[in-house]
Amino acid sequence: MAPPNIRPLPEHLQEVAIKELNERPERLAEDLEALKDWAIKQPHLNVRLDDQLLVAFLRGCKFSLEKAKSKLDWYYTLKTKYPDYYTLQDPDVPHIQDLVKYGVGLALPIPLNETGPRIVFSRFGIYPIDKYKLKDLLATAFANFELEIRLDDTAVVNGFLNLIDVGKVNAAHFAQFTPHLLKKMVAFLANAAPIRLNATHFINVPASFEKLYNMIKPTLTEKQRNRIFLHGNNLETIYALIPQKYLPKDFGGENGCIDELEKSTFQLFLDHRDYFKEDVKYRNNEELRVGQQPDYESLFGMEGSFRKIDVD
Structure with missing residues (x-):
């Protein structure tokens, strides 16, 4: 063999x-x-x-x-x-670079505590709702996830944790968080994703987001609820779980700059254009x-x- x-x-x-x-x-x-x-x-x-x-x-x-x-x-x-x-069928389509700039699924270069899970940073709420929908951003996030499966041994072996900034989410963005869409997100992570999700940390959480989460919370399993953490504008609460140095530089850490990560992620898509086109x-x-x-x-x-x- x-x-x-x-x-x-x-x-x-x-x-x-x-x-x-x-x-x-x-x-x-x-x-x-x-x-x-x-x-x-x-x-x-x-x-x-x-x-x-x-x-x-x-x-x-x-x-x-x-x-x-x-x-x-x-x-x-x-x-x-x-x-x-x-799926992401063609990364050469002009709007893909636009979507990547909205910061969904950016893998930070340094794992937690150097040898722990991969930290994946996302921002929800900065995309123009008259131009894009949340599902458009998710397509790029899942495409990035597929590349992580194939390229990132740290994420595959140690799993990953989500760090999600929701500080700029407004009522119009909330309207796109439909049960239909959220079910697709949960179903993928639970039924299909081969990388373990260790935790999800939401930062800059407004009161309206907490209300949304409280509506969804009863539908989650106890294990899922125990892996979700909500943090307000004071990031001190997260440092006990994710030391500050492992946050992006934009948040006072040492773990990559968001603008640079967006550029490198888009370049990664372009470098794997043949893979995505073949994947269909x-x-x-x-x-x-x-x-x-x-x-x-x-x-x-x-x-x-x-x-x-x-x-x-």
């Missing part, structure tokens, strides 16, 4: 992968082959049989083959069913699925309350 075509992990990440993710380097090729064989045999699936991508699913599922199968299926199911939300070939054919289709109506329907989704 040929060795896997993946990057070797740095020693500190390999240690975490073995101790916390149940990785066994000596059988990595065998585990990858098992996941590939399963994917090939599913008549509805057409996934990238890329070792670096697939090992992220195994690591993100702590090498449970059954969980990795489920997440891989959901990953391509969501990309097929809702391409406007979960990898989509499900649900007519060939054996067994029950996912219940999109109950999961994403506008009526009723959120369906609770368990997240590992």
Whole structure:
């Protein structure tokens, strides 16, 4: 059996992968082959049989083959069913650079405490609502997420945490936070994403945002609620959880400048333009699925309350 075509992990990440993710380097090729064989045999699936991508699913599922199968299926199911939300088909389209400038899903260069989870910074509320919708920004965020899966071993092994500035969110922006949209965000993180979300920190939180969160809170699992933190304009409350040096320079830290991160992120999209353009070939054919289709109506329907989704 040929060795896997993946990057070797740095020693500190390999240690975490073995101790916390149940990785066994000596059988990595065998585990990858098992996941590939399963994917090939599913008549509805057409996934990238890329070792670096697939090992992220195994690591993100702590090498449970059954969980990795489920997440891989959901990953391509969501990309097929809702391409406007979960895919970026062409980074050369002029407005993509515009969207990246609104600061969604920017990976900060230094992990938490140097060797911990990746910190991902986002800003909601600075985009012109007469020109863009929140779902437009999410497409770039999910595209960035896919590159993280393939390129960032720190995020794959140690997970990531969200740092989200909502200080400029106004009533018009709030109107775009529909249950329909929020369900798509939660469903992706819970059912499809192979990278572990350690925590989400909202900063510069206005009272109106707290009201929105309190409406959503009952629909979340206890584990999800325990990973969400709201901070006001005084950032002192966050320093116990994220020391100041790990915040962007724009917030008094030492962890990258937002303007520079926006430029480097857009350049990363351009550098992978062929990957994104090719990616549209990898989509499900649900007519060939054996067994029950996912219940999109109950999961994403506008009526009723959120369906609770368990997240590992």
